[in-house]
Amino acid sequence: MKALILQQIHQPLEYGESTDPVGNKETVVVKLMAAAVNHRDVFITQGLYAGIQTPVILGSDGAGEYRGRRVLLYPALEWGDQTTHQGKRFRVLGMPENGTFAEQIAISRKNLFPMPEHLDWQQGAALPLAGLTAWRALFSRCRLKKGEKVLITGIGGGVALMALQFALAAGAEVTVTSGSDEKLEKARTIGAHHTANYREEDWDKRLKKSVGAFDVIIDSAAGDAFSLLVGLASPGARIGIYGGTLGKVGGLSLQPVFWKQISILGSTMGSPQEFGKMLKFVGQHRIITIVDSVFDLKDGNAGLERMDKGEQFGKIVFRV
Amino acid sequence: MKALILQQIHQPLEYGESTDPVGNKETVVVKLMAAAVNHRDVFITQGLYAGIQTPVILGSDGAGEYRGRRVLLYPALEWGDQTTHQGKRFRVLGMPENGTFAEQIAISRKNLFPMPEHLDWQQGAALPLAGLTAWRALFSRCRLKKGEKVLITGIGGGVALMALQFALAAGAEVTVTSGSDEKLEKARTIGAHHTANYREEDWDKRLKKSVGAFDVIIDSAAGDAFSLLVGLASPGARIGIYGGTLGKVGGLSLQPVFWKQISILGSTMGSPQEFGKMLKFVGQHRIITIVDSVFDLKDGNAGLERMDKGEQFGKIVFRV
Numbered sequence: 001m002k003a004l005i006l007q008q009i010h011q012p013l014e015y016g017e018s019t020d021p022v023g024n025k026e027t028v029v030v031k032l033m034a035a036a037v038n039h040r041d042v043f044i045t046q047g048l049y050a051g052i053q054t055p056v057i058l059g060s061d062g063a064g065e066y067r068g069r070r071v072l073l074y075p076a077l078e079w080g081d082q083t084t085h086q087g088k089r090f091r092v093l094g095m096p097e098n099g100t101f102a103e104q105i106a107i108s109r110k111n112l113f114p115m116p117e118h119l120d121w122q123q124g125a126a127l128p129l130a131g132l133t134a135w136r137a138l139f140s141r142c143r144l145k146k147g148e149k150v151l152i153t154g155i156g157g158g159v160a161l162m163a164l165q166f167a168l169a170a171g172a173e174v175t176v177t178s179g180s181d182e183k184l185e186k187a188r189t190i191g192a193h194h195t196a197n198y199r200e201e202d203w204d205k206r207l208k209k210s211v212g213a214f215d216v217i218i219d220s221a222a223g224d225a226f227s228l229l230v231g232l233a234s235p236g237a238r239i240g241i242y243g244g245t246l247g248k249v250g251g252l253s254l255q256p257v258f259w260k261q262i263s264i265l266g267s268t269m270g271s272p273q274e275f276g277k278m279l280k281f282v283g284q285h286r287i288i289t290i291v292d293s294v295f296d297l298k299d300g301n302a303g304l305e306r307m308d309k310g311e312q313f314g315k316i317v318f319r320v
Numbered sequence: 321m322k323a324l325i326l327q328q329i330h331q332p333l334e335y336g337e338s339t340d341p342v343g344n345k346e347t348v349v350v351k352l353m354a355a356a357v358n359h360r361d362v363f364i365t366q367g368l369y370a371g372i373q374t375p376v377i378l379g380s381d382g383a384g385e386y387r388g389r390r391v392l393l394y395p396a397l398e399w400g401d402q403t404t405h406q407g408k409r410f411r412v413l414g415m416p417e418n419g420t421f422a423e424q425i426a427i428s429r430k431n432l433f434p435m436p437e438h439l440d441w442q443q444g445a446a447l448p449l450a451g452l453t454a455w456r457a458l459f460s461r462c463r464l465k466k467g468e469k470v471l472i473t474g475i476g477g478g479v480a481l482m483a484l485q486f487a488l489a490a491g492a493e494v495t496v497t498s499g500s501d502e503k504l505e506k507a508r509t510i511g512a513h514h515t516a517n518y519r520e521e522d523w524d525k526r527l528k529k530s531v532g533a534f535d536v537i538i539d540s541a542a543g544d545a546f547s548l549l550v551g552l553a554s555p556g557a558r559i560g561i562y563g564g565t566l567g568k569v570g571g572l573s574l575q576p577v578f579w580k581q582i583s584i585l586g587s588t589m590g591s592p593q594e595f596g597k598m599l600k601f602v603g604q605h606r607i608i609t610i611v612d613s614v615f616d617l618k619d620g621n622a623g624l625e626r627m628d629k630g631e632q633f634g635k636i637v638f639r640v
Contacts, residue, residue, distance in 0.1 A: 085556035085581040141581075222574040236404035244574040252569040254542040258562050258586035261405040261461075266578035 003057045003102035004300040004318075006095075009047040013101070015298040018057065021098070021106035028066060028109050030073070034125035035100040036061035037303050037316040038158070039243075044095055045304060053096045060093045061315075062100030063115055063124035070115040072279065073100065073107060075129040079271045083140075086269065092129075100125075101300060103320055113276060116283040126289040126315035127282065128275070130158030131166075135278035136270035137218055137240035138163050139170075142263075146171035148215035151207075151232060155192070156183045156313045159242060161290050163218045164192060169285040175211055177203070186313050190290070204228040213237070221246040230256050238263045290314030323377045323422035324620040324638075326415075329367040333421070335618040338377065341418070341426035348386060348429050350393070354445035355420040356381035357623050357636040358478070359563075364415055365624060373416045380413045381635075382420030383435055383444035390435040392599065393420065393427060395449040399591045403460075406589065412449075420445075421620060423640055433596060436603040446609040446635035447602065448595070450478030451486075455598035456590035457538055457560035458483050459490075462583075466491035468535035471527075471552060475512070476503040476633045479562060481610050483538045484512060489605040495531055497523070506633050510610070524548040533557070541566040550576050558583045610634030 003018040023029045041058045043049045060075040077097065080087020093099050093111075115124045137159075138144050150167045152160050155176035167174045168191045175194040176187045184195035196207045213234035219226070223246025229239060230252065239262060257264070270278070281287075292314035295303040303316045323338040343349045361378045363369045380395040397417065400407020413419050413431075435444045457479075458464050470487045472480050475496035487494045488511045495514040496507045504515035516527045533554035539546070543566025549559060550572065559582060577584070590598070601607075612634035615623040623636045 082556060141583075226574075235406070236402060241574050242578050244578070247573075249572040249574060250570050252572065253567075254546075254561050254564040254569060254586065256586075257584070258564070258588050260586065261588060262586045264577070264584035264586075266574065266576075266580065266582045266584075268578050268581060 001103040004297060005055050006045060006058055007055045009052060012301045021104050023106055026108055027106045029104055029106050030064040030066045031104055032062050032064040032100055032320045034063045034121040034320055035059045035318040036125045037307050038129050042304050042308050056095045057098040057102050058094045059100035061125050061128045063121050066112055071112045072115045072124055072128055074111040074272050074275045076269055113279055116279055118286050122291050122294055122317045123289045125317055126291050130162045131278050132270040132275050133159045133242055134162035134166055136274050137242050137267040138166055140274055141265040141267045142216045142238040142240040144170055144172055144216050148172050150174045151214040151217045153177045153219045153221055155187045158315045161314055165287050169287060183313055204232055208232055222249050223247050224250045227252050233262050235260045238265055240265050240267050242267045291317050294319055321423040324617060325375050326378055327375045329372060332621045341424050343426055346428055347426045349424050349426050350384040350386045351424055352382050352384040352420055352640045354383045354441040354640055355379045355638040356445045357627050358449050362624050362628050376415045377418040377422050378414045379420030381445050381448045383441050386432055391432045392435045392444055392448055394431040394592050394595045396589055433599055436599055438606050442611050442614055442637045443609045445637055446611050450482045451598050452590040452595050453479045453562055454482035454486055456594050457562050457587040458486055460594055461585040461587045462536045462558040462560040464490055464492060464536050468492050470494045471534040471537045473497045473539045473541055475507045478635045481634055485607050489607060503633055524552055528552055542569050543567050544570045547572050553582050555580045558585055560585050560587050562587045611637050614639055
């Protein structure tokens with residue numbers, strides 16, 4: 001079969017022949033129709049990930065066919081027994097096991113879920129990892145309720161956009177931030193109620209004045225700006241954090257954290273049960289995932305470059 | 321009546337005559353038998369508190385008699401309707417309203433709770449604010465379960481000691497830290513299973529090796545050391561934080577927070593319902609609060625000085 005192969009870190013992926021995967025007692029072979037890119041794929045090619053093994057086929061998001069049925073792949077292996085956290089044997093799909101940047105994949109039957117009927121292959125492939133991450137952060141961890149005020153930072157990324165769409169579908173009042181006015185404008189067309197450009201001075205103070213304090217905040221930046229989010233949180237607020245692109249948190253006073261009874265909730269991926277709930281929610285609300293751009297699998301490096309530059313608004317998808 | 325009066329910040333409290341309090345439709349007069357000191361009282365005398373009004377009688381903890389019954393006072397006013405956080409009108413007892421460093425207090429009937437029968441006046445007065453804070457942090461916020469591993473930092477303070485006693489009664493495996501070997505030794509006599517002196521190099525690494533990672537961590541220090549606590553947390557751990565004596569958190573990577581699905585849970589005081597549950601738990605388990613020292617009310621300044629130096633192990637109590 002054809003596949004995008006990472007032979008070595010710091011090298012472009014190679015599009016070429018790979019051995020056809022074979023099923024066994026536990027795994028079946030799925031014919032992939034589309035895949036999507038995640039930051040994780042870029043980090044691995046750059047050597048910025050623990051325990052990298054090569055050669056390997058990357059890719060955690062996949063949509064494909066199995067015995068005539070359209071399936072989406074749960075993007076991880078062996079979550080474990082706990083709902084609160086993944087177990088020791090947990091792995092994200094696509095390294096060390098071969099992932100979805102290929103024509104076929106051998107994967108456990110347990111990872112196969114029916115694809116929501118209203119989505120096409122590319123919209124489907126855009127959903128798994130980002131949708132699962134947003135779902136767990138927003139609903140399982142932060143327990144978002146209808147009518148609450150939500151702030152989502154860094155709109156444009158896959159998880160942030162899914163969180164926006166999920167929060168809107170759940171009946172929340174949603175504010176998004178970005179450093180790009182163009183992305184904010186796009187977010188408004190999707191339905192965001194309020195926007196703020198974090199490159200503007202005192203954006204947080206003006207936002208608090210115009211919209212008020214937030215019940216739920218979803219962030220993947222961390223860094224010194226995290227203190228501003230604590231300032232924007234209402235009493236009893238939940239701050240869901242699923243990444244740290246701005247690096248370590250500095251200068252954070254915990255006084256408002258305990259006085260306002262704030263919960264700071266780390267969140268990564270989600271369980272197969274949460275994946276099933278998320279797909280059901282997407283189906284019920286007929287949510288259409290936002291696809292930024294589509295590349296042929298053989299042009300995969302261009303997709304990874306686009307993500308590395310942070311220019312995307314929505315998921316970067318590969319057509320297989 | 322006699323009372324300890326704060327006439328002005330940065331001045332010692334004055335022991336002298338104060339007008340006898342009078343009950344009205346909403347309040348009753350309780351004859352106080354003992355009171356206890358909290359950090360809050362010291363901070364107020366030092367001007368380190370928001371909205372200080374003088375002259376005022378400080379004191380949040382009180383045990384006394386009302387119509388022949390032994391009562392403890394819920395140490396706050398108007399918690400509000402939510403379980404997740406206090407409302408806007410919430411005040412801690414003892415500023416702006418007059419507190420417990422006096423022979424009598426006029427207070428809402430709703431603040432009166434039966435004192436656990438096995439406690440004497442001084443042990444009773446030692447319980448309310450510290451017990452309530454420890455209870456909410458440990459059980460309501462961190463949802464401690466039997467058999468879990470708990471780490472409590474800065475043993476010797478009132479809340480930390482109550483948390484130690486509650487966690488032991490709940491069947492947890494408890495580790496405590498301090499900068500004083502003497503305090504650690506005392507904590508062992510109370511029942512702490514493991515101890516660590518945080519002045520020793522690599523105390524955290526050695527603790528992790530000997531005891532393992534912790535399911536629940538109760539901290540009131542924050543500061544740069546907070547990162548060590550995140551390192552000591554197990555997957556799915558809850559870190560309850562009720563103070564920040566070491567100042568702002570710096571250099572905190574959120575990567576382990578989201579990867580380990582850690583919850584950082586700010587906690588302050590607690591509701592009247594939580595106060596009732598805490599008293600019931602103390603009664604059922606016949607927990608005896610730890611009294612560090614007892615001063616006559618007229619010698620109150622010596623009690624505040626002792627707390628300011630951080631030498632105490634347990635509550636500093638006033639005999640009225």
